[in-house]
Amino acid sequence: MEQKISKIEKDYSEKIQKAQSLKELDGIFLALFGKNGELDLLPKEFSKLSPDERCRIGPLFNAVKQELEKTIEVRRNEIREQSYIKLVDEKLDLAETTQIKQRQGHLHLATQFKKEIIDLFENLGFYQFDAPHVEWDKYNFETLNIPKDHPSKDMWDTLYIDTSKLGVEPGQMLLRTHTSNFWSRLMEKGQTPIRAMSFDRCFRYEAVDARHSHTFNQFEIAVVGENITMANLKYLSDCLLKTILGEEAKSRFRPKYYPFVEPGVGIDSLCVFCHGKGCKICSGTGWFEIAGAGMIHPNVFKLTGQNPKKCTGLAWGFGPDRILMLKHGIEDIRYFLEGDLKFLQKY
Numbered sequence: 001m002e003q004k005i006s007k008i009e010k011d012y013s014e015k016i017q018k019a020q021s022l023k024e025l026d027g028i029f030l031a032l033f034g035k036n037g038e039l040d041l042l043p044k045e046f047s048k049l050s051p052d053e054r055c056r057i058g059p060l061f062n063a064v065k066q067e068l069e070k071t072i073e074v075r076r077n078e079i080r081e082q083s084y085i086k087l088v089d090e091k092l093d094l095a096e097t098t099q100i101k102q103r104q105g106h107l108h109l110a111t112q113f114k115k116e117i118i119d120l121f122e123n124l125g126f127y128q129f130d131a132p133h134v135e136w137d138k139y140n141f142e143t144l145n146i147p148k149d150h151p152s153k154d155m156w157d158t159l160y161i162d163t164s165k166l167g168v169e170p171g172q173m174l175l176r177t178h179t180s181n182f183w184s185r186l187m188e189k190g191q192t193p194i195r196a197m198s199f200d201r202c203f204r205y206e207a208v209d210a211r212h213s214h215t216f217n218q219f220e221i222a223v224v225g226e227n228i229t230m231a232n233l234k235y236l237s238d239c240l241l242k243t244i245l246g247e248e249a250k251s252r253f254r255p256k257y258y259p260f261v262e263p264g265v266g267i268d269s270l271c272v273f274c275h276g277k278g279c280k281i282c283s284g285t286g287w288f289e290i291a292g293a294g295m296i297h298p299n300v301f302k303l304t305g306q307n308p309k310k311c312t313g314l315a316w317g318f319g320p321d322r323i324l325m326l327k328h329g330i331e332d333i334r335y336f337l338e339g340d341l342k343f344l345q346k347y
């Protein structure tokens with residue numbers, strides 16, 4: 001029995017010294033003092049001993065028990081101390097974090113561009129007019145000389161609003177396909193003369209890819225008054241292009257059909273990449289279209305209650321997302337809406 005007790009003492013003292021974690025020590029404690037632990041089972045054998053032996057073994061057993069308990073406690077404190085020292089050694093040097101520059105937000109490329117253009121046109125005497133995104137067919141099409149069921153409506157892939165629960169005839173409410181709705185509204189209100197602009201979102205039922213988005217911006221202007229001519233249109237378009245692309249920017253007017261203008265034109269800019277020689281970006285033509293424009297059609301004056309004999313006007317709808325793509329070599333129009341930080345931080 002004495003040997004057994006000293007063996008336990010020796011083995012467990014070594015184990016305790018070698019233990020590296022509190023968890024390991026807990027295991028050792030249980031193996032000794034837990035239910036069916038070595039020191040828990042041993043006293044059950046004392047009954048087999050003679051009274052003499054019992055007198056010797058009893059105190060020895062108690063001494064070893066206390067000694068092992070104490071050794072565990074001492075080792076426990078050592079381990080605690082070591083892990084504390086480790087923590088202190090690993091302490092974070094927060095001084096470094098003060099050197100990290102705070103990231104600062106900035107305006108989105110499209111918003112910067114909007115500000116620049118709005119500033120320019122405000123200086124030219126234009127005021128901003130916001131028209132609704134959810135619009136009536138009347139202002140998006142009808143008063144713009146695009147009657148119901150007219151084939152020219154197919155020029156716009158329109159997203160219609162389900163009005164079945166609103167008691168509104170189907171096809172009357174839509175997401176505006178262009179910003180031209182702003183001037184049909186202004187004219188119907190009789191607010192002439194007009195020198196107004198809108199830089200805002202439009203929506204179309206598009207198959208989304210690198211060049212097409214269901215949501216995009218347009219910059220539209222309308223000037224209505226007496227003796228407005230194509231020369232005014234050319235002057236304004238040059239002002240805009242030279243501001244965006246620099247003094248050397250060149251543009252041309254090409255006849256193009258839009259139901260609400262006569263004559264209608266497509267405004268092309270000389271390709272900024274190849275300067276007219278023809279490259280991949282301008283599909284070899286040397287030019288790229290940036291706007292639709294023209295002189296407001298007499299029918300639009302009639303439909304909005306104006307006198308076509310007295311009133312003249314010009315309007316254009318310009319694609320700022322497109323020109324930003326060309327100016328900065330942005331390959332995918334979807335970047336404008338995605339909020340990808342890598343893209344946003346670049347501009």
Ligand code: DAH
Nearest residue numbers: 178261292293294315316317
């Ligand atoms: N609203 C036309 C479109 O989105 C663009 C346009 C063409 C606007 C001619 C105009 C204009 O003001 O005169 O396709």
